Amino acid sequence: MIKYNIPFAKVECGGNELKYVRQVLASGWLTTASKAFELEQRFAEVVGARYACAVNSGTSALHLAAEAMGIKKGAKVFVPTMTFTATAEVLRYLDADPVFLDVDYGTCMITPEILANAVRKHPEVRYLIVVHYGGQAAEMGSVGRLSRETSSSGILEICRKNGIKIIEDAAHAFPTTHCGRMIGSIGDATCFSFYANKTITTGEGGMLTTNDRKIADRARVMRLHGIDRDIWKRFASKSTKWEYDVVAPGYKYNMPDVNAAIGLAQLEKYKELHSGRMRCAEYYMRHLNGIEGIDLPVVTRHMEDHAWHLFAVKVNAHAKVDRNKMIDLLGLRGIGASVHYKPLHRMTYYKSRYSLKTHDFPVAEKIWKGTFSLPIYPGLTKQEMVHITGTIRNLLGR
Ligand SMILES: Cc1ncc(COP(=O)(O)O)c(C=O)c1O
Incomplete structure (x- = not known):
């Protein structure tokens, strides 16, 4: 293996x-x-x-x-x-x-x-x-x-x-x-x-x-x-x-x-680097589509208008595992993931300086609980993407 x-x-x-x-x-x-x-x-x-x-x-x-x-x-x-x-x-x-x-x-x-x-x-x-x-x-x-x-x-x-x-x-x-x-x-x-x-x-x-x-x-x-x-x-x-x-x-x-x-x-x-990233985004969109526990990023216009710096997905209420567990499990299977972002209203400095309350940011709270970002760069191979999407499918659903 x-x-x-x-x-x-x-x-x-x-x-x-x-x-x-x-x-x-x-x-x-x-x-x-x-x-x-x-x-x-x-x-x-x-x-x-x-x-x-x-x-x-x-x-x-x-x-x-x-x-x-x-x-x-x-x-x-x-x-x-x-x-x-x-x-x-x-x-x-x-x-x-x-x-x-x-x-x-x-x-x-x-x-x-x-x-x-x-x-x-x-x-x-x-x-x-x-x-x-x-x-x-x-x-x-x-x-x-x-x-x-x-x-x-x-x-x-x-x-x-x-x-x-x-x-x-x-x-x-x-x-x-x-x-x-x-x-x-x-x-x-x-x-x-x-x-x-x-x-x-x-x-x-x-x-x-x-x-x-x-x-x-x-x-x-x-x-x-x-x-x-x-x-x-x-x-x-x-x-x-x-x-x-x-x-x-x-x-x-x-x-x-x-x-x-x-x-x-x-x-x-830059055009080549951009199409390399877009190739990854298109693959993810196709192969992560339909998994119940995950919400894909919403593209408002065209795929090619997007720079695809990040491919951030969200674990939702149907998921069998939470976001932190998900990142740990991906790590164990050799897949680096990250989080974008822990929202600023949750950061000690801003929270205390401006007396911010989580209930004033209900959507960002929901995103924060579920979000994690997948590897996306021109050098990512098809085989690696097959492994990434297959692993997520196995962990989260059908
Ligand atoms: C949204 C956003 N703004 C600003 C910055 C700051 O950029 P730099 O790290 O080049 O200072 C970053 C860096 O990641 C960012 O993600």
Whole structure:
């Protein structure tokens, strides 16, 4: 019998990654320089955004976006509870406060209805961080060519009507399409993560994209100590190389070229990486369909619009085993699984700071009790997927 050892995530680095990293090493300049700028340009082109700002994590992209959009002490920001802590923690860096929202069961995301109710209850809130959970776009509504044009009811329209600015947490959402447009050019600012298990990676890294010049300029200054000129520009310029000014107390969030080199190689093959993930999602959809004890993720539009960063299923009331037991049993059979997420209203810090009660988040509670995520990456073999789906079928039902 085959002994399986299927990791939850596995990076595919067999393209030009090494070649480009070698070029950086040979150049003698390892921090931010031409590779990072090339990655910004290419990424902006792919997602259709005017500006892209490469940084050292998705978290720093979120922090920069929030700062550049004027989120300050005391500001309140809608955030779904079903997300990673980074989405909300960046607000605390700025002394602002998250207002947590429950989510929809099938997609694990906020919906226009959830947002509309929240706006009625908290009319003072002026910002939203929407999370494109798992790699699927939230219900933004139909979008025109420019980000200010929205034409049918959706999250964008509710926000525009109520003067709410939107940051998109697209840590999972490259390449994700919404109404024919890629995520990255729709909201006021969009933040991607290139962490090691993401759909494209730089090891650690992130990207902020926007169509708003002011947001881009501010993020560029703040990502490097509040210095008015990028170090790369200083060294590339023929005159006054040494001189710079500090215009704000910024951060140290620039993306080194070693990481950008990996990102460029990953970006070259993003379509291939995406179809590799989609192949896994389609297999799971087909072969886990009809098992009574499990609920599959709900795809609101087309399979190919989804980035398929996660394939998160939910054990339901018909299941013979609970979620924790399920993960243990999968582990014993050589299958790595994970949980996305323990919702933020359950985390000690947020729970105690904001006196949050589980009964205010009934849907997220139901998701949390049942959810677990399966391995999904281009290198996952058919044989491994047969083992994964067969094991789940054996454990849960027919
Ligand atoms: C939804 C979400 N937002 C933000 C982040 C932060 O990204 P990073 O790890 O690149 O800082 C993550 C990371 O996994 C995430 O899942």
